[in-house]
Amino acid sequence: MHRESIRRCSRCILPETWPGLRFDEEGVCQQCRHFERRWGPWLRDPEVRARARRTFDRAVELGRRYRRGRYDALVPISGGKDSLEVLRIAREELHLECLAYTYDNGLMTPGALENIRRVTEALGVPHVFDRRPEQKDLLRHFLRKTGLPCGACFIPVVFGVHRMARREGIRLVLWGLARRNESTMPVGKDPWNFRDVVEDGLGLAAIRGIWGSHPVLDYGLDRLRGRLEVVCVPDFFEWDDDEIRRRLGERFGATFDGDHSDCLGARTMEWAWYRRYGFGAPTAVLSQRIRVNRITREEALERLARLEPPELPPSIHAVAEAAGVSVEEILAGADRDQTPYNRSLMHWVAEIHRNWILGR
Ligand SMILES: [Zn+2]
Structure with a gap:
């Protein structure tokens, strides 16, 4: 298919080949509509931001009052800027007793x-690495079956965080998912x-611990x-990526090499998307910008022509x-037909939830 002939949202640049994308009568996709409903008032109205901040507080x-162990909050960190900034805020601004947690993917x-x-040492926050012997098998399996490393990470991380919160009696989980910017x-993220995918050749017994x-x-x-209370901290704060990178660099000597510098698989993921759907990460990133x-939109289309394929x-x-x-x-994994993994009824429930409720 020629790129020029692909229909795109009239507001952002998401193409019709994006799974589950729908356009309304004005040609605007549901992600743009959802973004406007969810974040429009927050971006425009200081009173809405103040109210959101009270909800967060x-x-x-x-979380502090109903903790059942030593810690007020569990902060999952990947080594990327968003989660490290959340840890900094939790410790330095909110003065929480934190446990930092990393699932090694x-x-x-x-x-x-x-x-x-650097950051955990400087802040004096205890940190746990969750390193599982099953992870390499899982990663290999997902790359073979889907061409994407992400499947071996998304769900294990969520369950790993939950396991750790339970074990330590922590009620509050502070995620660094910057949903407004990212x-x-x-x-x-569909369990x-x-x-x-796991049951196709690996078997659940192989990942029992996960x-x-x-x-x-x-x-x-x-x-x-x-x-269990799960909060995406960037939802409640001004979240300027450049400012955060600069602050973490100055304060801790942290370094960030482009987007998703925390994961070696980021570029492979983007490439596999292009191979499968005909668009890559720049399409999604520029749409959010x-x-x-x-x-x-014109600037985005101009940049896209230089970044893709x-x-x-x-x-x-x-x-x-x-x-x-x-x-x-x-x-070969990237080219495999994925429909056998998307047949269960609960998968459809998860997709409807994502497309209609989360709007992502
Ligand atoms: Zn759109």
Whole structure:
């Protein structure tokens, strides 16, 4: 298909090949509509921001009051700027007793590891690495089956965080997911897709320590019973990426090499997206920049023409080596038909939730 002939949202530049994308009568996609509903008032109205901040402060207070162990909050950190900034805020501005937690997905960059060491040491925050013997098998399996490293990470991280919060009696989890700034993804964080991929040749027994008996049910019940509160901190603060990079650099000597500098697999992911859907990460990143009024749609289209199609990233060799697969196997994985993994009823429930409720 020629790029010029692809229909795009009339506000952002997401193409019709984005999974689940719908256009309304004005040709605007549901992600743009959802963004406007969710963040429009927040961006325009200081009173809305003040109210959101009070909601956040209440969640923090409850986390402090109802902790069942030593810590007020669990802060998952990847070594990237957003999660490290959340840790800084939690410790320096909110004065919380924090436990920092990292799920090692097998693709952490040396820069991310160094950032974690620097920031946790300087803040005096205890830090736990969750390093699982199953992870390399999982990574290899997902690369072979899907061409994407992400499946081996998204769900295990969420369940790993929950396990750690339970173990330490922590009620409050402070995530660094910057949903207002960060681009959306064409693949959801869907536990049923994860399970179906694992069951195709690996088997759930191989990941028993990650998956547990009823991980989704346990997670949902803890949320319902008020034993677990999950907060995306960047939702409640001004979140200027350049300013955050500069501050973490000056304060801790942390370094960040472009977007997603914490994961070796980031470029491979973007490349696999292009191969599968006909668009790469720049399409999603530039669309989000249009929504937050950082650039115009015309500028975005102009930049996109220079950034896509992406070339096969050199880092794919390092990804292959870390996972114990060949680059050819990853390429074959990216071309595999994914529909067998998206057939379960619960997958459709997860997709409807993502597209209609989260709007992402
Ligand atoms: Zn749009």
